[in-house]
Amino acid sequence: MGIYQLTGRVQHYVWGGKDYLPALLGIKKETEQYYAEWWLGAHVSAPSMLEMEGEAISLLEFLAKNPTALGEKSVSKFGTELPYLLKILDVAKPLSIQLHPTKKQAEVGFAQENAQGVALTDPTRTYKDNNHKPEMMIALSDFWLLHGFKTKAAMLATLNARPSLQPLAAKLAQQAIHAFYADIMQADQAQLAQWLLPIIDENQAKYAANQLEPTNPDYWVLYTMEAMAISPSKLDAGLVCFYLFNIVHLREGEGIFQDAGIPHAYLRGQNIELMACSDNVIRGGLTPKHVDIQALLAIIDCREVVPEIIPVAPTQQAYITYQTPAQDFSLSRFRYQVGQTQSCEAQSAQILLVMKGKVTLSQGTTVLALQQGQSAFIESETKYDITGLEDGYCVIAALP
Ligand SMILES: [Zn+2]
Structure with a gap:
């Protein structure tokens, strides 16, 4: 039994903002540095530091010495590791479209890559550990994200409203979502240009004049191209996903849960995130990092999702x-x-x-x-x- 002061770690990913985390955490801000995430937990790659009798010790080391600190129920279910990881995120630029495996998929995938001899540090490695990574978040500001496939009817309406995407609507009317999505993710540059360039051309001026609403997927195509410096001659299949996935707007205090297999992407805002302690991310576009289309298609959950928003916690309840x-x-x-x-x-x-x-x-x-x-x-x-x-x-x- 005991309480200890704990200090987290900053992750300086380039999609992070420069001011929010230093101000919230009261830490010194270096110029030209990105402050993307604050991690509190015992993940091997960035364990928090615990203060014990005036000395700093990593939470990982502390738990190895004191596994009873986790409690019996936790140890019997999750072993001698802290099962969760708490984060604060400042999303200044969109994150990659991603999804996370189930526990079973992670165990199989991790074992397979080990057997194939892919090093844990290899950038083409997909499974970094054998754990699943369900995650929840609570917005600390207006927050925008992509979350799951829309209903087929909603996708058809969105595609049909744009002449260059009407051929996609015709395809979707005949296809299951999984096969339809697989074709999009494997489309070549000429095909992506046919779908997207007319939309980009038509909306560029409106976007620049602030006349597009963020509920409109066209807005996010242009926003993402600007934020991620994507050139019209090097389009990313992930851009098409703005027409397929739910664009969710959370108000401060609202939240959402991402289950295994559900594709999602954080677009803009700050949040508190709590997840299972894992680093298994399967990417599906909008990233310079490794995208393994086959791994993605093998586990993506193409369920039609109507987002369930976690409501704001009532203020009268302490x-x-x-x-x-x-x-x-x-x-x-x-x-x-x-x-x-x-x-x-x-x-x-x-x-x-x-x-x-x-x-x-x-x-x-x-x-x-x-x-x-x-x-x-x-x-x-x-x-x-x-x-x-x-x-x-x-x-x-x-x-x-
Ligand atoms: Zn995620």
Whole structure:
């Protein structure tokens, strides 16, 4: 039983913004540096650092020495690793279209690539570990993303509304979504140009004059080409996906869950993300990274999706847990006021991150004062109190 101050790690991916994370976390900002993600967890590639008796030790090392910190239920289900990874993202430029495997697919894929002798560091490697990666997110701003295939009827309407895409609508009317999508992803440059260049030409001036709405897929084609410096002579099949996938707009506080196989792409905004501890990403365009079309087609879930939005947590309720189907993690939000104390008991290892205001966490004689951007690791079976020092809220990652 115990509580410890925890410090995450920044990932400087080039799609990240420059200001949001340094301001939220109160960290020093270097000029010309990108701040894309803040990781809190024990992933081998960037474990958080835990403060113990005045010394910093990686959470990974700490858990190896103290597996009981995870709790019995967690160890029996997920082994001696922290099952989840908590992140804050600042999406300044669109991320690749991607999906994540099921647990079974990850186990098979990981074993296959090991057997083939593909090194873990090989850029063409698809499976980095044997875990699935369901993920949930809560928007910290207006947030835009692609999420799953639209209904066939909605896709047909979108395609038919654009003369250069009408041949695609005719094809889709005859084909199952999987075969239809497979053909698009394997289309050559001449074909992509036939579909997309008329749309680009027609909308360029409107886009530049701010006359396209972000609910319109044409907007995102032009936005992405600009943000990712995609040349009209080197079009990406991923651009066609703006006409096939749901364009979802989340308002601050709303969220969404991405299940295995569902194609998705974060387009713009900031969010809190909580996922199973894995790095298995199968990419489907809009990326300079390795795209393995066969691996993608083997596991993509072509289900017609009507997005289910996780509603904003009611402000009058101090403590709420967001509802998702995930077994590997759950996210709670605790809203506090000055002087207010909430007693908590961790049923599994927890990571608490102060998003706004200031609190003290106390357990026995240990007292941690945490301000916005700071976080703590809480061992399983720890009883502790959170007291507000300044109005605000924190999020808590745990097992459900
Ligand atoms: Zn993802």
